[in-house]
């Protein structure tokens with residue numbers, strides 16, 4: 001029988017890679033792990049307890065909040081408050097940053113950005129959902145933490161990860177030295193290392209996007225779809241189409257098997273639907289660390305200037321060669337959508 005390594009043990013072991021670390025980041029990751037186990041417990045009981053359905057309130061993006069969105073948001077903020085290693089939490093579910101000013105956390109040097117529950121529309125129908133998190137260091141530790149600390153570009157992330165509440169529950173994270181995945185063993189209540197040093201295949205044969213929006217897609221995306229659907233033995237086309245509708249589950253599958261996830265801009269949503277701070281940047285950091293590519297159609301997502309907490313970005317991420325191909329077609333057929341600084 002092989003030796004089991006828990007997330008906690010792995011984090012302590014990896015602290016050696018950061019000689020000046022005092023263990024704060026490790027404790028922060030521990031707190032996120034704890035909150036995710038509590039959310040997992042509720043997700044697993046959905047249908048038995050009163051946790052399905054809407055609350056009747058709307059988040060800052062105008063989306064109706066589900067009971068589990070609110071539960072997960074409260075749970076993560078509470079775990080991070082009690083843990084004391086984080087001074088600001090910014091969340092997809094909150095208009096404004098949550099400043100944690102308790103005695104323990106007022107000198108904390110980390111900021112956490114979360115999408116507490118990704119794939120909300122899938123909760124009520126028993127399809128995989130997840131949590132996405134991202135960690136930044138304060139820009140300066142002089143004076144109280146403020147909004148500047150939360151508005152940092154994706155390249156400044158210290159760590160990022162996600163938890164997918166699927167047929168098993170997995171936590172995947174990076175601190176910029178590769179990507180590792182842990183599966184929750186319910187019999188001991190611990191995440192155990194199951195997917196060390198994850199790498200996404202350079203080529204993939206699956207594309208994931210909401211094809212129902214086809215008429216609204218940019219010309220470059222329409223051309224890429226036609227490319228995916230054309231027959232060609234050498235490149236093993238036509239590719240397969242797989243769309244779960246939870247970004248986390250779609251990207252997780254592509255990370256393991258190869259593929260591309262796309263949420264482009266449309267005529268009515270010029271920056272697409274997905275949020276840069278809570279979804280784009282953390283998933284881009286993970287995909288790049290696993291050897292893949294994450295783009296807004298023209299350039300690295302991580303290089304996007306973060307101007308506001310809830311800004312959106314088009315997303316094309318996954319196997320390197322697939323993303324390169326769609327970038328080529330975007331430049332050829334949709335050059336008008338390129339960010340201004342590239343024109």
Ligand SMILES: O=P(O)(O)OC[C@H]1O[C@](O)(COP(=O)(O)O)[C@@H](O)[C@@H]1O
Nearest residue numbers: 117118119120121210245246247248
């Ligand atoms: O229904 P659509 O337009 O295809 O959107 C699906 C996308 O929206 C999301 O559910 C948005 O995330 P939230 O559930 O966190 O709002 C993504 O997970 C998913 O990829």
Ligand SMILES: [Mg+2]
Nearest residue numbers: 115118119279
């Ligand atoms: Mg989401």
Ligand SMILES: [Mg+2]
Nearest residue numbers: 092115117118
């Ligand atoms: Mg969400």
